[in-house]
Amino acid sequence: MADVEALYSDGITARKGAFGVDWADRLREDVDAAFEEALSRPGGAVGRGPHRYYVEIHPEQIRGFVELVDHPWVRSVCAAVLGPDYRIVEIGFDVPLEGAVNQPWHRDFPMPEETRAERRLTSLAFNVTTVDTTEDMGPFEIAPGTQWDDGPEFEHGMFPPKAHYGRYAERAVRTYPQRGDISARTALTIHRGTINRSRLSRPVLVLGVDGPEADSGERHDLAVTRGFWERLPERVRRHLDCPVVDELVPVTQKHTIEGLVMGDA
Template sequence: MEVDVSADVEALYTDGITARKGAFTKEWADRLREDVDTAFAEARTRPGGAVGRGPNRYYVEIHPEQIRGFVELVDHPWVRSLCAAALGPDYRIVELGFDVPLEGAVNQPWHRDFPLPEETRRERRLTSLAFNVTTVDTAEDMGPFEIAPGTQWDDSPEFSNGMFPPKSHYDRYLGRAVRKYPQRGDISARTALTIHRGTRNESTKSRPVLVLGVDGPEANNGDRHDTAVTTAFWDSLSERVRKHLDCPRVSELVPVTQKHTIEGLVMGDA
């Protein structure tokens, strides 16, 4: 089943973000939380498993088999329809991971996740998407995600590494800033080029969020990631899922050593 996502595509090009409320059940989200907690505990036991994205804030990349709901996620009609409409029929799933802001996480600097691709700069065309799935009911004190709508097209030589605007630009982002409070079962999609940040977690709770990265034909974000599947898992997938899963098949999974570090996030911000 395909769904009408024309309004969502328009939102991606105007605001830089869109969402589907109640895409999954709360029980599905609770199972996701269990799997994320297990993967996070394992990743923190080895070098390069959990990468810092600021004080008390981590990112972990995982393999599809570590999430029981992986197929339901990537084969959800809204996800499939939005990927095809925004990126074309040959979109590729290249990343699966999660962010975990813990108690004491501070404001991140305003940033985008990678420099502006040439296709976007020249043609104002998006070439990748990031889907986010919360594992908790987000509250104000839990350090909600904050985004500055419409800033995906911002292009300035003042951006450090093409990703970090100088503090002299912050008033512009603060003036546009919108905080997001997703609940269990919700899913959002955004271009990772829209300027955003994680905010200060003043609660005693963590706020794990699953990240699904999808590339169009021109994008090369997959070069930063090491997603793999076992042959047995591959054989269990439908052809509809296989055609979009861009990763090697292996006899045995090796835990991912994260390659996509973002040095500018390590120290946090004000």
């Protein structure tokens, strides 16, 4: 499968036009509403650098959640990389606002032992843009092939020393997804958000998926109500790893290390 080969070689792959523009526009409406709510309470959003935020939400805050996780490409990539028992453990979004600056090069979590010892990926992150990305909006930048980089000098296991930055800059590729596009990556591949010189925000939805041996779910607070759970297709329910509750509690963000290191917790 070409997508699996790309994830193991470059660390990222994508499907253009996976969704319609109308679907992406509804996603933007839902993300905007969730962002406004998150900013209104303590712990609702965490800084990922100046003028840049991350917000974790619950599945039913996104009207297109089922269409996203049940998309044939998403299901096939998850199964091919992580196996048939993959688990959906995170849904959230990053919002680089006007004035967001270059993030330090980083990965999203320390390298698991399975990856270090066996060169095997145990989780995936899917990204869905809510805008047509342009150069001035602070596009995502990734250094292909760096998912295997490792060493004790990585701060918190996630932030390589500045002495490595030249290598990442040489490899760097910027992505310009359009509404309806979706990408899949290993969040171990070294990457960063870049300067947003526009007057527009660039919200991007994040879907986190684990293989059976991964433990990312311990860092997230995904939940669904009983009514929502009962309406889900069975093949979605079997992959959704979260409590079923009577009432949702807004998520208090846990991504504090990233915020501190990136200068805006």
